[in-house]
Amino acid sequence: MFFRTIVTISIISFILTCLLIFGDSPSFRNTPIQKLRNQLLNVLRQLNQFYSYLDQKTNGQLIFILGWLIPLGYLAVVTVCFYQFWIKTFPIIESTTSTLSYYYIILSMFVIYLSTVIAMFSDPGSINATSLKTYPYEPNQLIFFNNNLCSTCKIVKPARSKHCSVCNKCYLLYDHHCIWINNCIGYYNYKWFLLYLVVNINMLGYGFIVCFKAINLQLTNYTLSGFWNLITRTNDTNKITGIFIILCIIFVIIVIIFTALHLRYIYLGVTTNELDKWGEIEYLIDLNLLYKVSPPINNQMFVEKASVRSKTLSEETVYISLKDETILIKNVNIADYNIIPVESVISDIDNEYDKGFWNNLKDRIFV
Incomplete structure (x- = not known):
């Protein structure tokens, strides 16, 4: 059961x-x-x-307790699995395990704890007086805007930063809040987050190989039914090893997919947070509501088309700011501007922060 x-x-x-x-x-x-x-x-x-x-x-105590419950629970589950591996699975393969493989298993277990602790307690990138120089504001003023004040922290938010509602703090190059380590992923600790993903892939992938080897040594019927009968109808050792095999193959796929997504974000020159922002831009383009305006208004090169009711209750087409939705262009001054519809994110908009995959990767790791 x-x-x-x-x-x-x-x-x-x-x-x-x-x-x-x-x-x-x-x-x-x-x-x-x-x-x-x-x-x-x-x-x-x-x-x-x-x-x-x-x-x-609970006056904010629940978020503190539950925040640590997941990473500590993860480490507890990993510890139990490691213990069961040494007393149940490893004795099956001990005689056929080389010295190099033995120490690699120990190393794989050690770096899981090390990478998790580093990722949990590393600084994502707290904002200070020099933070505004970290990333320049994009000339397009499309997803980040000059002098954008955080309503909670009451500080000017640097480009590519965001306020985390869980941590209640603004962080540089904010990517996302990771519940598995109860920490935000940002400018300074993105490299530790990638390390955390890689060592989990290694643990799950190598764990699958080792556990499958332990079961394979006992197989006489090399079919799926033979494998299933061995891990379900023989003894507790094989059941536990079978559970390890299933857990490893399922979750290594999940972690690989998640890691591949982050590598894709690096390739695109975006963070998880920025991907959501670009999704909103694409949505406006799909609705034919995003326009490029020249000359720029208050350094804003893009505006959103909207409709408002005039004093005569008739519908009037206006163009509003993407920053705060204030009306920038009305019928009375529309002749002063050249307004061109944006048809594609790829062809009509440049991502100022995309420097190419390798430069993006170095930018996220070597800080």
Whole structure:
């Protein structure tokens, strides 16, 4: 029963993760897959609202407790798995394990703890007096704007920064808040986050190889049914080793996919946070609402088309600021500007922060 429960939970986790990551891709637009993803996101939003309500009732203590519950729980589960591996699985392969493989197993376990602790307690990039010089504001003024004040911290937000509602602090080159390490990922610790992902891939991938070797030594029927019978109907050692194999193969795929996504973001010259912002820009383009204006207004080269009611209650087309939605162009002054519709993010807009994959990678790691 316990074995089947672990397998079921692992498979469901894998499906839900893939749904959240890929369910909103263009190929799934207006399909049951996207609708299912939206329903899942709606459930998560409701849970978040309930969580926020409880957090208010506990004067902010709930967010502190739950924040550390996940990474500490992760380390506890890893520790239990390592212990079970040494007393159950390793004795099966001990006689066939080389000295190099033995020390590589120990090293793989050690770096899991090391990378997790470093990622948990590393500084994402706290904002100070020199932070404004870290990244220049883009000339386009499209997703980051000059003199943009954080309503919570009451400080000017540097380009590519964001306020984290969980940590209640603004961070440089904000990527996302990672619940697995209870820390934000930003300018200074993105390299430790990538290390955390890589060592988890190594642990899960190599763990799968080692555990499969332990089962393979006992197989007489080299079929899927023979494998399943061995790990479910023989002894506890094989059941535990079988659980390790299933967990490793499922979660190594998830971590590889997640790592590949971040490598793609590096290739595009964006962060996870900026990807959402570019998604909003693409949405405006799809609705034919984004326009390029010349000469720029208050250093803003792009405006959004909107409709407002005039004093006579008639509809009037105006062009508003992307920064604060103030009206920049009305019918009375529209002749003073050249307004051109933006048709494509790729051909009509330059990402000022994209320096090419290798330069982007060095920019994120060697800081």
